[in-house]
Amino acid sequence: MTTESATFERSFHVEGITRVEGEGTLHLTVHDGQVSDARLKIFEAPRYFEQLVVGRAPDEVIDITARICGICPVAYQISAAGAFESIFEVQIDPQVRALRRLLYAGEYIESHALHVYLLHAPDFLGYASAIDLAKDHRAVVEQGLALKKVGNALMALLGGRSVHPVSLRVGGFYHVPRRAELEALRPALANALTQAQATLDLVAQFQAPPFERPVRFVSLKHPAEYPLFDGRIVSNDGIDVGIGEWRAAFREEQHEGTNALHARTLSGETYQLGPSARVTNAADQLHPIAREALARIGLQEEIARNPFWSIAARALEILHYCAEALEIIDAYLPPAAPFAPWTPRAGAAGWGSEAPRGILWHHYETDEQGLVRSAQIVPPTSQNQGQIEADLRAFAPAVLSLEHGEATRRLEQLVRSYDPCISCATHFLDLTVEGA
Amino acid sequence: MPETEGPAPRTEANAELVALLNATWFAADLPPQAQVRLASLARRYQASAGTTLLAEGQLANELGIVLSGRVSLRTLVPETGWITILTVEPGDVFGWSALVPPYRSTSTVVALQPVDVLALDGPGLRAALAADHDLAAALYPRVLQALARRLTATRLQMLDLFAR
Amino acid sequence: MIRAATTPHPRLGVVKLASCDGCQLTLLNLEDELLAIAERLDIVEFPEATSHRSNGPYDVVLVEGSVSTPEQLEQIHEVRREAKLLVTIGACATAGGIQALRNFADHDAFRAAVYAHPEYIESLATAQPVADYVKVDAELRGCPINAAQLVELVTALLTGRRPNLPDEAVCAACKRAGRVCVMVAQGIPCLGPVTMTGCGALCPGYSRGCYGCFGPREQANVSSLSRQFISLGRSPQEAGRLFAGFTGYAEPYRDAIVELGGLPGASLAGERAHRAMGAGVNAEGKS
Amino acid sequence: MTNVTKSAIGFLPRAGFQHLIELLAEDGRTVIGPTVADGAIVYGEIHHVADLPQGIGAEQAPGHYRLVHHADERFFAYAVGPTSWKRFVFPPTLALGESRRDDHGHVSFGPAPREIPRLAFLGVRACELAALGIEDRVFLGGPYTDEDYRARRANTLIVAVQCAEPAATCFCTSMGTGPGIRSGHDIALIELDEGFIVTAGTPAGSAIVTRLDLAEATAEQLTAGADQLAAARDRIGDPVVTAGLHDRLLAKLESPRWAQIAERCLACTNCTAACPTCFCTSVSQRSDLDGHTATTERRWDSCFTKGFAAVALGGNFRPRVQDRYRQWLTHKFATWIDQFGTSGCVGCGRCITWCPVGIDVREELNVIAPPPQVSAGPAEAAQPHAPRSSVFRVEGVRRETHDTVTLALSTPDGIDWSTARGEFVMVSLPAVGAVPISISRRLPRGLELTIRAVGPTTTVLTGLERGAEVGLSAPLGHGWPVAAAQEHDVVIVGGGMGLAPLRPIVDEILAARSRYGDVHIYYGARTPSDVLYTEELAAWAARDDLEVGVTVDRADATWLGRVGVVTHLFDRARWDGTKALAFVCGPERMIQATVNALAGRGLTPDRIFISMERHMECGVGLCGHCQVGPFFVCKDGPVFSLAQLGDVFGREGI
Known part of the structure; x- marks a missing residue:
């Protein structure tokens, strides 16, 4: 919904942005063609996870933090497990590590297919939802659902179910699949690989609104693999810290008049996480199939400059993870033990992993029994929020000439480009009273 | 009070009343002296359908025995109206309140059909039962039985069996 | 939402309170049925999936999440007024969810621990299941809900019958699936015997104990099971923490947690929980 | 080595065991046998001796099971684990049928596609042979039989292995089922350190055995086998005194112990699932989104679930866990004997080991019904017969009350339903459900059913219109013995919906009124608007x-x-x-009051017939839901004389 107020002042207000995970509002005020205020407000109810995990055992924390977000539970589980494994110095069996990448691949394929087809594509094609889109382009939506299903099937095999899987524990898994069980997924994944190529070709034909700006891309970086849950935290402008050292480069800060925790670099600047950041910072580590495809569509520069092209980065990552998943399956030998044993001890460590939306960073402090003393969870959306608002400020003047409803839809589309997961973002809750 | 003509005309021959009593479940096979004593306290009346024989809260002056026809025991439920709790069939009694203090009726008694009733004078019966222990010994078990039967029936009704 | 169809389809709404979105996602995860469902129901409100919005009326509304802010309290009453059938989906809506564990502890202390300026955070002292506030016509349990049960619910709605959602222990499904009892054969504590099935006995199939996503089944004998956990070598606190999961606020798990003192900050928890349970402790007693 | 003669007892060296597995496979069979998975010895597919639990056993105690390693190389040195063979002859879930209903209300019913695997069971114990024998009586003993079970059973070859390693939870000795193998096997093996003593029990077994390279078993080997059997027997002892257990147990229906067990019992159903003889099932339907096609599926259920004895509108005959435990234990050890002629327990001990809180039936039996005296019970003759749905059309709908209608149904199949016996039919509607409904009138080409909307299925049924179709089973159950009332006075007492099943009695009497004495019909309903058949009552x-x-x-x-x-x-x-027979039907409490009043009028229990209400699911005595004392209400009733029911009638929680 949009309202026009004074002659020289326009405000765009979307009460309840749709096709995002969770609840948020978008508010923009424009004075004489200049954006005076741009805010993405979160009104998701607080759920106090950092306090809920205090006094709990590490394996319980893996299950509890998953409930922060039903869209990317594996990201929470892997980040939490990584932090505890760092504290307890657990060595992970290489096959177990491969299975974790495979589980995460399932989440990427599912989450990205959901976003590309059901949430974001309707913006590019002028529909209110994928259900409306399906009335005219059923095959397109069916292709998206088929891809999503393969991602879900991977998670269901490795984790028991795709939403809040049950298999991950500190040191590995509770249970690992037999080779034959993984091989059974091969035909569906091979088919998905073809569909992922088609997806990339489809989105490459989309028209993105013209909007280019320089941006600081932050992602994990690993010497030998596409960034997922290992390596260092880097940016395209020189940040380079250990995976446990997020606090050495970033901080959560409070903005005046709000209680929102936005993440900024230590020098107070905004940055972008997620598929565009990864594809830009680690293009050379994409699977050869994905690298070739990127060369074919030739959108690397656009992805780096125009946030709307994140849809292409997502499609590229779907392709990457379909290809990587097939390789992991082909090379799989069941590990000697599903998990490595560990001894609890007092300590503290941080760990991050690349959730589909960007780095999700956890930090825990444990007591002698290994129970959690304190926790910090920095979800990707709270880190992206500053950049989203900066982009809104920069992009808004370009749509002011459009019909009001259309302008508002464009602004929403920009927000959706970041695939904001507001459920995750509960702890940077913004409760500034409107108009205060 | 029933809309019968005039106050308690005990005109019928005692023998006929004894015979009528003997034909009811309530008084059948009582010792002859008891039947004669009861007959001396009895009057017989008829009432047409719809007649209110006794109103809830009213002084119950008589213990009625239904000879023929059907009377209903009702109570008024706010916002629902009159609810029939029980019907009294030939041979059975109504107005037991006439025997138990404070001698006030616990429900409203209405004839559903033309009824023929044998009514025993309440104060007279109480006096006779107090004075005549043989009569009391013969009659009270019948009163108790009638009340017990009604009590068990009420319980079953309360269970609302058929609602299930 | 505009439909060309001539026959009126039931109007479906999907609304969200405090939750992780995973149960709504389960609807979007019905890849094989989603489009068929969309052809038979008018999805008039489902902000996660469509920009069409509606405040009702709804023939059926699926509610995800627990009631944990004053706005949500208003919202749920509004939704109830607009809905013919209100179905709660998931552990948050049916049992309060993981966030309801704060009901055992001191809310203000919780708030202060996460937010530097807790006075700005408007949330109710407790996170409650929807049925604590409004009438609920049906519920789908689970954290998250089970896709097959969701399809069964939708099918039942479309064919006009009651959904077939059996109330039996996880054990029943576990044994039908031919799984070996993890508690008997490996000494792993498992909530299966007191938890309602619906997940297909997932966790025992992954060599771990059930952690109670679907909440207590009828007549759940939690005291016998906690005694068994303790005899398997768990401390009362550990046993209590097993119940303090995603449906921990549901009776009788709630009682077991309080009795075993298994929730962190138990000194706070005891008193607070008694208040939450209406045990008669003065409400001003502590805050 | 040379082939031994048929009469001799053969010996198969351990090295030759793989050959046996191969021969079974060559016979076209999937071999199912013991294998280690998830911390237990379970039954799964066996392709090679390497799949067998060589050198592995299990330590068992109430609520406790752990694998242990042996010093020897034996394949079968363990006592029974969590799996029982019933899973393979009586699958946990089974598609029973497929049905369709189109937009015009036309219905059709068909069988579910079925594939009966050809199996060989390897390593069946004596207690397990006994369990299969018990299941045979349950499923094939009549009057109704389970054809799926029959087919699976017939397609299975049994290789038994005598038990030498009993667990601490075993009590086959007490139940008289083991540890020695007596019958029921195709091939029997006795495992010794160096190999197996082999005998064939059937021609099918013999056909396999003769193809093995067998030596003749030596006297030492035979002695060793006998010794280890005797040792096993000694180790088990005789933990449960079974003499007189039937009567002792049934005399203790009011024992305070039931409530004490319920404090421990989780009602989790594990004992019934692990039990090799428990056979209770439930049936549900799954359908497509439009309700056009549906699959009827049967799944294992248990008398420990609350819904198991539940009836419409929230009623439940066994509301408490103590009622359910009592039902299970008394059925297993007592009323099973009345029903099937054997105990329902084989003493395998699974219910003890796999009870998560370790409730030990041996201990409970000894506490509840301490020793000792005699048991009893003959079995009935079998009459194979299986019900199948026929399509019936709704010819007329008469509204009886606000929630009750009478449907007149006809069938094109030409059967004269006016003479069909049986008291009720299972009415099924694709994608909706199946419910038992009493016949309220027999017609020359059909019948009438009076149905009250009390649940999801009956709600749909009461909304059917003329022309709609439903599926009906053949009439089931034992009905009213109206013929026995000839030359007698007849008292018919109905309460609420209970008048519906009584109406055919009136029809039958009126058709030959002169054969009966005085006839009294008494009917009670909740309110005047709940009175059924008002016009007929007036007539x-x-x-x-x-x-x-x-x-x-x-x-x-x-x-x-x-x-x-x-x-x-x-x-x-x-x-x-004293000259009358009474027929009574209505809610259970109404029946109780009526029975007391009838007794007051001089009717003896053998002349009072009542119809019992219970949760009926299959209608043919194979699912266990409607059990009451030694009866299945659907198969043995629903009409019983009071004398037949004895003190089962009116007891709480039965």
């Missing part, structure tokens, strides 16, 4: 050869009929009950 009342009394529990002032309980209609009547 009956108008006859001078019937006495008809109608009463309601409560009424408004416009009702001129009787108000009060149904027993008041006759408790002071003048008829002589």
Whole structure:
């Protein structure tokens, strides 16, 4: 919904942005063609996870933090497990590590297919939802659902179910699949690989609104693999810290008049996480199939400059993870033990992993029994929020000439480009009273 | 009070009343002296359908025995109206309140059909039962039985069996 | 939402309170049925999936999440007024969810621990299941809900019958699936015997104990099971923490947690929980 | 080595065991046998001796099972684990049928596609052979049989291995089922350190055995086998005194112990699932989104679930866990004998080991019904027969009350339903459900069913219109012994919906009125608007050869009929009950009150017939839901004489 107020002042207000995970509002005020205020407000109810995990055992924390977000539970589980494994110095069996990448691949394929087809594509094609889109382009939506299903099937095999899987524990898994069980997924994944190529070709034909700006891309970086849950935290402008050292480069800060925790670099600047950041910072580590495809569509520069092209980065990552998943399956030998044993001890460590939306960073402090003393969870959306608002400020003047409803839809589309997961973002809750 | 003509005309021959009593479940096979004593306290009346024989809260002056026809025991439920709790069939009694203090009726008694009733004078019966222990010994078990039967029936009704 | 169809389809709404979105996602995860469902129901409100919005009326509304802010309290009453059938989906809506564990502890202390300026955070002292506030016509349990049960619910709605959602222990499904009892054969504590099935006995199939996503089944004998956990070598606190999961606020798990003192900050928890349970402790007693 | 002669007992060296597995496979069989998975010895597919639990056993105690390693190389040195063979002959879930219903209300029913695997069971113990024998009686003993079970059973070859390694939870000795193998096997093996003593029990077994390279078993080997059997027997002892257990147990239905067990019992159903003889099932339907096609599926259920004995509108005959435990234990060890001629327990100990809280039936039996005296019970002759749905059309719908209708149904199949026996039919509607409904009138080409909307299925059924179709089973159950009432006076007492199943009695009497003495019909309903068959009741009342009394529990002032309980209609009547037979149907409490009043009128228990209400699921005595004492209400009833029921009638939680 949009309202026009004074002659020289326009405000765009979307009460309840749709096709995002969770609840948020978008508010923009424009004075004489200049954006005076741009805010993405979160009104998701607080759920106090950092306090809920205090006094709990590490394996319980893996299950509890998953409930922060039903869209990317594996990201929470892997980040939490990584932090505890760092504290307890657990060595992970290489096959177990491969299975974790495979589980995460399932989440990427599912989450990205959901976003590309059901949430974001309707913006590019002028529909209110994928259900409306399906009335005219059923095959397109069916292709998206088929891809999503393969991602879900991977998670269901490795984790028991795709939403809040049950298999991950500190040191590995509770249970690992037999080779034959993984091989059974091969035909569906091979088919998905073809569909992922088609997806990339489809989105490459989309028209993105013209909007280019320089941006600081932050992602994990690993010497030998596409960034997922290992390596260092880097940016395209020189940040380079250990995976446990997020606090050495970033901080959560409070903005005046709000209680929102936005993440900024230590020098107070905004940055972008997620598929565009990864594809830009680690293009050379994409699977050869994905690298070739990127060369074919030739959108690397656009992805780096125009946030709307994140849809292409997502499609590229779907392709990457379909290809990587097939390789992991082909090379799989069941590990000697599903998990490595560990001894609890007092300590503290941080760990991050690349959730589909960007780095999700956890930090825990444990007591002698290994129970959690304190926790910090920095979800990707709270880190992206500053950049989203900066982009809104920069992009808004370009749509002011459009019909009001259309302008508002464009602004929403920009927000959706970041695939904001507001459920995750509960702890940077913004409760500034409107108009205060 | 029933809309019968005039106050308690005990005109019928005692023998006929004894015979009528003997034909009811309530008084059948009582010792002859008891039947004669009861007959001396009895009057017989008829009432047409719809007649209110006794109103809830009213002084119950008589213990009625239904000879023929059907009377209903009702109570008024706010916002629902009159609810029939029980019907009294030939041979059975109504107005037991006439025997138990404070001698006030616990429900409203209405004839559903033309009824023929044998009514025993309440104060007279109480006096006779107090004075005549043989009569009391013969009659009270019948009163108790009638009340017990009604009590068990009420319980079953309360269970609302058929609602299930 | 505009439909060309001539026959009126039931109007479906999907609304969200405090939750992780995973149960709504389960609807979007019905890849094989989603489009068929969309052809038979008018999805008039489902902000996660469509920009069409509606405040009702709804023939059926699926509610995800627990009631944990004053706005949500208003919202749920509004939704109830607009809905013919209100179905709660998931552990948050049916049992309060993981966030309801704060009901055992001191809310203000919780708030202060996460937010530097807790006075700005408007949330109710407790996170409650929807049925604590409004009438609920049906519920789908689970954290998250089970896709097959969701399809069964939708099918039942479309064919006009009651959904077939059996109330039996996880054990029943576990044994039908031919799984070996993890508690008997490996000494792993498992909530299966007191938890309602619906997940297909997932966790025992992954060599771990059930952690109670679907909440207590009828007549759940939690005291016998906690005694068994303790005899398997768990401390009362550990046993209590097993119940303090995603449906921990549901009776009788709630009682077991309080009795075993298994929730962190138990000194706070005891008193607070008694208040939450209406045990008669003065409400001003502590805050 | 040379082949031994048929009469000799063979010996198979351990190295030759793989050959046996191969021969079974060559016979076209999937071999199912013991293998290690998830911390237990379970039954799974066996392709090679390497799949067998060589050198592995298990330590068992109440609520406890752990794998242990042996020093020897034996394949079968363990006591039974969590799996039982019933899983393979009586699958946990089974598609029973497929049905369709189109937009015009046409219905059709067909069988589910079925593939019966050809199996060989390897390593069956004596207690397990006994369990299969018990299941045979349950599923094939009649009057109705389970054809799926029959087919699976017939397609299975059994290789038994005598038990030498009993667990601490075993009590086959007490139940008389083991540890020695007696019958029921195709091939029997006795495992010794160096190999197996082999005998064939059937021609099918013999056909395999003769192809093995067998030596003749030596006297030492035979002695070793006998010794280890004796040792096993000694280790088990005789933990449960079974003499007189049937009567001892049934005499303790009011023991305080039941409530004590319920404090421990989780009602989790693990004992019934692990039990090799428990056979209770439930049936549900799954359908497509439009309800056009549906699959009927049967799944293992348990008398420990609350819903198991639940009836419409929230009623439950076994509401407490103590009721359910009592039902299970008394059935297994006592009423099973009345029903099937054997105990339902084989003493395998699975229910003890796999009870998560370790409830030990041996201990409970000894506490509840301490020793000792005699048991009893003959079995009935079998009459193979299986019900199948036929399509019926709704010819007429008569609304009886606000929630009750009478459907007149006809069938094109030409059967004369007016003479069909049986008391009720299973009515099924694709994608909706199946419910048992009493026949309320028999017609030349069909029948009438009076249905009250009390649940999801009946709600849909009461909304059917003329022309709609439903599926009906053949009439099931034992009905009213109306013929026995000829030359007698007849008292018919109905309460609420209970008049519906009584109506055919009136029809039958009126068809030959002169054969009966005085006939009294008494009917009680909740309110005047709940009275069924008002016109017929008036017509009956108008006859001078019937006495008809109608009463309601409560009424408004416009009702001129009787108000009060149904027993008041006759408790002071003048008829002589000693010459009468009574037929009573209604809610259980109404039946109790009526039975007391009838006794007061001089009727003896053998002449009072009642219809029992229970949760009926399969309708043919194979699912276990409607069990009451030693009876299945669907198969043995629903009509019983009071004398037949004995003190089962009116007992709480049965």
